[in-house]
Amino acid sequence: MTEHTKPVSRYTTAARINHWITAVSLILLALSGMALFHPSLYFLTYLFGGGQITRAIHPWIGVVLGISFLGLFIRFFALNFWNRDDTIWMKNLGAVINNKEEGLPELGKYNAGQKLVFWGQSILILLLLGSGFVLWDTYFASYTTIDQKRWSAVIHALCAIGAILIWIVHVYAAIWVKGTLRAMTQGSVTGGWAWKHHRKWFRQEVGKP
Amino acid sequence: MSVLQALDLRRRSASSVPPLPAGKPAAVAVAKLIDVSKCIGCKACQTACLEWNQLDQPIGYTDGSYDNPTDLTTASWTVMRFTEYEHGDDLEWLIRKDGCMHCDDPGCLKACPAPGAIVQYTNGIVDFISDNCIGCGYCVKGCPFNIPRISQTTSKAYKCTLCSDRVVVGQAPACAKACPTQAIYFGTKEEMIAHAGKRIVDLKSRGYQNAGLYNPAGVNGTHVMYVLQHADKPSLYAGLPDDPHISPLVGIWKGVMKPLSLAAIAFAGAFGFLHYVTKGPNTVTEHDEEKAAELAGTDRAGSDKA
Numbered sequence: 250m251t252e253h254t255k256p257v258s259r260y261t262t263a264a265r266i267n268h269w270i271t272a273v274s275l276i277l278l279a280l281s282g283m284a285l286f287h288p289s290l291y292f293l294t295y296l297f298g299g300g301q302i303t304r305a306i307h308p309w310i311g312v313v314l315g316i317s318f319l320g321l322f323i324r325f326f327a328l329n330f331w332n333r334d335d336t337i338w339m340k341n342l343g344a345v346i347n348n349k350e351e352g353l354p355e356l357g358k359y360n361a362g363q364k365l366v367f368w369g370q371s372i373l374i375l376l377l378l379g380s381g382f383v384l385w386d387t388y389f390a391s392y393t394t395i396d397q398k399r400w401s402a403v404i405h406a407l408c409a410i411g412a413i414l415i416w417i418v419h420v421y422a423a424i425w426v427k428g429t430l431r432a433m434t435q436g437s438v439t440g441g442w443a444w445k446h447h448r449k450w451f452r453q454e455v456g457k458p
Numbered sequence: 459m460s461v462l463q464a465l466d467l468r469r470r471s472a473s474s475v476p477p478l479p480a481g482k483p484a485a486v487a488v489a490k491l492i493d494v495s496k497c498i499g500c501k502a503c504q505t506a507c508l509e510w511n512q513l514d515q516p517i518g519y520t521d522g523s524y525d526n527p528t529d530l531t532t533a534s535w536t537v538m539r540f541t542e543y544e545h546g547d548d549l550e551w552l553i554r555k556d557g558c559m560h561c562d563d564p565g566c567l568k569a570c571p572a573p574g575a576i577v578q579y580t581n582g583i584v585d586f587i588s589d590n591c592i593g594c595g596y597c598v599k600g601c602p603f604n605i606p607r608i609s610q611t612t613s614k615a616y617k618c619t620l621c622s623d624r625v626v627v628g629q630a631p632a633c634a635k636a637c638p639t640q641a642i643y644f645g646t647k648e649e650m651i652a653h654a655g656k657r658i659v660d661l662k663s664r665g666y667q668n669a670g671l672y673n674p675a676g677v678n679g680t681h682v683m684y685v686l687q688h689a690d691k692p693s694l695y696a697g698l699p700d701d702p703h704i705s706p707l708v709g710i711w712k713g714v715m716k717p718l719s720l721a722a723i724a725f726a727g728a729f730g731f732l733h734y735v736t737k738g739p740n741t742v743t744e745h746d747e748e749k750a751a752e753l754a755g756t757d758r759a760g761s762d763k764a
Contacts, residue, residue, distance in 0.1 A: 251744065253751030285571045285594060287716050288472035300572050300592035301613060346733070348740050386595040386608055399599050399707040406711060410719040414726050421730035426740045440750030441742040455754040 254440030257454050259358075259432040267320045268433055274314035275416060281307040282409050308385045315378045322371055328358045329368065335361035355448040366419050373412045380405040464626050469578040471570035485581035489647035490620060490631060491654055492555050493685040494695065495661055495669075496641035499524060499538050499553040506636030507536050510621065530556065532609040535618040536633060539696035543688075550687070554695040555633070555642070558605045558618035560584045560681035565704040566617075568712050569600025575615075582647065582681040583620045591615055600712075602677060602702035620681065650683060657685045676703030 260268070281303045284293035294303040334354040338345070338361040341353055345362075359367070383393050383401035393401070423429045428442040443451035466485065467477035508515060513533040521528045524540040536557035543550040564584045567576040575590035576597060586597075586606070593613030597606040606615045621631035629635070630644040643653060654671040661669035670689025673679045684698070692698040 251747060253747045254754045285592075287720060288474060288571065288573060289720075291472060291571065291573055294592075300590075304592045304594045305613070346737065348737055350740075384595075386593075386598075387610075387613075390595065390608070395599060395604060396705070396707075398595075399705050399711075402596070402599055403707050403711045403715070406715055406719070410722060413723055417723070417726040417730065421733075424739075425730075425734060428742050439742060439747065440754060441744075441747035444750035444753060445742050445746040451750065452753065457753060457755070 252439050252441070254455075256435075256437035257440055257443045257451065258437050259443075260436045262436065264321075264324055265433055265436055267317060267324065271314060271317040271321055274310050274317060275412070277310050278307065278314060279409070279413055279416070281310065286406055286409070305387070308381060308387075311378065311381050315374065318370070318374050325359075325367060326371075329364045331361075331364060332357075335364060338362075350446075355452075356446065356450070357453075358447055358450040360446070362418075362422065366415055369415045370412060373408045373415070376404060376408045377412065380408070465579045465581070465583075465622065467577050468580045468582075469564070469567055470574050471567045471576040472573040485579065487582045487647040488620075488625060488645065488681060489582070489650040490560075490634060490682045491643040491645075491650040491685065492682065493641045493643070493654075493657055494552065494554055495657070495666070495685060495687050496639045497538075497553045497555065498639055498641075499540060499551075500638060501526070501538055502636040502638055503555055503633035503642060504534065504536055504538065506632040507618070508533065510624070510632035511535065511619070530605060530607055530617075532607045532612075532616040535616065541694065541696050543694055552687070552695050554684070554698060556696065558584065558620070558682065559603050559677070559702075560618075560620055561602070561677035561702075562680065563678040563704065565600035565602050565677070565708060566597035566606055566615075567600070568704060569596040569708055571596055579622065581625065583622045583625065584681075585619050585622050586615055586617060588612075588614045588616075600704065600708050602699060602704060618682075647679075647681065654683065654685050661685070661687060672698070674699070674702050676701050 280293050281297055283290045284297075284303055285291075285300075285307070291300070294300045297303040297306055334356065337354055338356070341350075342362075344350060344353070380401035382389055383398055384405060423433075426446065428439055432438050440451070443454065466482075468484075470477050507513070513535070515527060515531060515533040518527050520526060525537065527534050527537060530537050536555055539554045539556050541552040541554070543552050560583055562582060564576070564578055566586075567578060567584060570576045571594060572590050572592045575587055575592065576584065577587060578584045591614045593608055593615065595606075595608050595615070597615050598604075598608065606617045608615050621629070621633075624631060625644075631642075634642040634644040643650060645653075651671065651673070658669045658671065666687045668688050668690040670686060672684035672686050672689060672692055684692075684695075686692060686695065688694050691700070693700050
């Protein structure tokens with residue numbers, strides 16, 4: 250396809266690096282966490298050098314993710330507040346899924362689905378960090394009761410599954426909606442992509458609201 | 459501990475395939491019976507445990523009671539817990555030898571994520587296999603009695619083995635061997651229950667109307683049992699649980715949550731795949747690019763392709 254406009258800048262280099270540090274941490278956390286969650290997946294501990302090392306390294310990767318995600322949160326939270334158009338978009342989710350989004354309101358930088366991914370991961374990562382510290386016996390065993398640790402184990406596992414499910418939606422959306430991935434690899438999208446999916450944002454970018 | 463060839467497994471942690479039948483008769487269930495009414499608190503059992511298992515308990519600090527050390531540690535797998543029980547004009551000194559109860563339904567084993575780090579032999583003994591232990595502390599969360607301790611130096615969990623290495627060669631546990639008042643018995647579980655029955659009759663004849671056996675049903679019975687003077691109130695004995703059972707939280711975490719979580723992830727993956735196959739990708743068309751150029755007011759088609 251021919252591009253008729255200059256590429257539209259969507260993410261700065263710093264934002265992209267921030268995103269990919271978060272992405273790699275989240276994948277490593279999911280692999281090491283699943284290894285310790287389900288015996289059938291215990292073999293994943295070999296990726297990290299065995300059970301002891303997996304157990305020791307998982308919380309440290311969590312710390313990296315926590316700091317990295319905080320960076321993403323600060324960058325993007327202002328763009329993710331819910332508005333009336335998001336409610337309309339969600340009511341027409343069926344049309345979106347059927348690739349028929351033409352009649353929907355023009356969107357800013359993020360659509361309602363992206364905003365839900367953002368807030369969902371923000372809340373779940375906060376809960377995962379909190380419960381994770383309670384489970385980090387090496388340093389924090391003496392600060393909580395055993396019953397608090399049991400609650401944390403359940404909350405940690407539930408939130409982790411939630412975060413993995415949101416991650417699947419996030420990755421699939423990037424595969425499904427063509428032209429999206431280059432925003433996070435090259436930092437820009439085509440004018441057509443911006444016009445089709447985020448027209449209000451595109452208008453701002455080209456200075457013609 | 460090493461798994462001894464002579465001890466067959468009944469349960470193995472984090473293993474979907476149950477241990478193979480040994481092809482020989484299952485070992486007789488064993489039990490240790492601790493008669494609290496006969497204990498004089500001499501701590502010979504603690505010493506014998508340290509000696510037999512070659513453990514080194516560093517000298518610590520007293521908390522003003524006779525409890526020494528004040529809690530179970532990675533080296534002290536058994537500790538005498540002293541309670542002064544006052545009722546009316548009476549003062550009773552209740553001395554309970556604390557340590558692993560060797561639950562018939564072990565919560566530690568249920569919670570353990572490392573295959574084979576916790577095993578239960580056919581004789582009922584629950585053993586930690588250090589070689590497979592990853593030091594995660596899940597056993598601590600699974601245990602209804604607060605027994606396992608994680609070493610800060612080796613990152614492994616430790617607790618009483620019921621001297622599985624002695625039992626396998628027909629010896630009683632070191633603590634039972636050392637006890638000068640024979641407050642610790644060891645034998646088949648059946649024999650121990652029968653013996654406890656006689657002791658309870660004796661205690662009742664001496665005015666302990668509520669004397670009884672502590673063999674809690676909530677964990678399907680234990681392979682370490684107590685004869686208590688006040689079996690109606692086990693918590694008198696330094697917080698021995700009145701009705702121990704594996705926490706329902708552990709039940710959810712280690713039960714329904716595991717298959718449901720994997721199913722949810724598989725479903726999400728399958729949904730995405732099917733969506734792509736049936737609905738296809740969402741693509742930007744030439745028309746979209748033209749409209750974009752129209753809006754931006756700069757059609758650069760053909761001059762500079764990105």
